[in-house]
Amino acid sequence: MGWFKREKQGITTTTGEKKEIKEGLWYKCPKCQSVVSSDEHKETLNVCKTCGHHERITAEDYFNLLFDGKYTEIAKGLKSDDPLKFEDTKKYVDRVKAVEEKTGLKDAIRVAHGKIESQTAVIAAMDFGFIGGSMGSVVGEKIARAVDKAIATESPLIIISKSGGARMMEAGLSLMQMAKTSAKLNQLSEAGLPYISLLTDPTTGGVTASFAMLGDINIAEPNALIAFAGPRVVKETIGRDLPEGFQRSEFVLEHGFLDLIVERKDLKSKIAQLMAQFAN
């Protein structure tokens, strides 16, 4: 429960320290425009204190949020190859190189194992910053490794989705990652291990149409875009404006595709609780 303390402390101390924060270190909420210091924003886990807007965070942020302190990352060296020699306005290899340099990441997902409130777990978490969190061969393979690790350590698997969908530059190969990840989840199921899917903003396309929707438990953060076809495409198809809240977590839950919506600050305890329910 260490994490709760940290958060409470953060909230009580930051207001007092506000004046001391240098200019330029501010976070302006894109939804309600309210401004807080970057430190304060971090203390609230990148969630707007005023309106509850959940800003996108990285795989590493989720590892730090969910694991009890230390964790071990696996398959760190996996990198995309370019069997199709894909080139649009840019070469795929150059695109990957540029984004690697910019983000320091190797691909759009990271896998780690550790403990969540003293229970072992494997987490695969996506990074939207890497080509829109798109799923290519590396994402598929890393999820495969995550499943293998979960089976080997008899741990639950948690996949945190955050993706624009399949990676076009890997064409048919990226499409097949939908099949590959679903095949691996069959193995996890065969082993009798729980899979908790956490859908975060945004989860769309081929990721929604494969592992993200296949959780034994499907959880979402509030107001996350969760879709197969994105809102722009749907709007074009139907030729009229979309209803308020369309394809957002609350809408998706009301239509029966999510078990629960959990605020970021409650994620760890809720996941730990679910894991304990599966285990006992």
Next chain:
Amino acid sequence: MPTYLDFEKPIEAIDEEVKKAQEIEENSGVDTSKTVKELEKKLKTTIKGIYSELTPWQRVQLSRHPERPYSLDYINHITDGTFIELHGDRNVKDDKAMIGGFGMIDGQTVMFVGQQKGVNTKQRQYRNFGMPNPEGYRKALRLFKLAEKFNKPIVTLIDTPGAFPGLEAEERGQGEAIARNIYEMMNIKVPIICIIIGEGASGGALGIGVGDQVVMLENSWYSVISPENCSTILWRSWDFKEKAAEQLNLTSSDMKALKIIDEIVKEPLGGAHRNREEVFANVKACIQKNITKYQKVEASKLVSKRIDKFCDMGVYKGR
């Protein structure tokens, strides 16, 4: 009036000449058989010439040829009229873009499931242009389970420009429906043969595309996105569809080389639409061969091999 694609124009010209010669013989009694024979020889050479250097984009066009046979054409012909269509997902409705039911091939009952396109404007709308809603995928899954229960092999015929991106489709869980099918198809304990007969667009195709043998007709395409949409997203213009078709490696030979599919079925000279009987016979032979092959495999082994096959897909480096 038959439809000719742009690159089929030289074929059209010769087809016209043949027709004229035949009309002359019919109307005047003049023997034109020699001319017709020569023209037919010329036609063959012309077609061979055009088809030996088809671009990926031209194959995409062929896959959408308005006279190309659709799922029900194959099924009705292959089952010799024994096909009984079964309707509905038992939940919401019957999706006309997805059809399915039992039919017999030489005494063997087979479950057929496929996307269905329409032949004219009215039919196209009725079939929603071969773009299923979630109900279509759920109907397909219901039929897969029915086949499994009674130990009948499954054949899926894939021909879709994509799953329908509509408002209700999203409300009723298009993503979940496709995901569920992919997941469940891995574990169905009867042989599954998937044949891409026309367009194999993205998750909408894969939603009925998990099988022991995945087959493409020679002039079909299969990829994560259509070349037009790929062009629009990556080049921000519709004009790069030819280039996108090349880059996507979406033809049957590309996909076979990438080991994403297992087999290519040859089409008649000039494409499936120029000789339906022949393409029906080729597809029937392919189905029979594969059913025989996979019926010999024990159910648990069939499933584990199917899972292993898809787990092996992907190209990456490092560790």
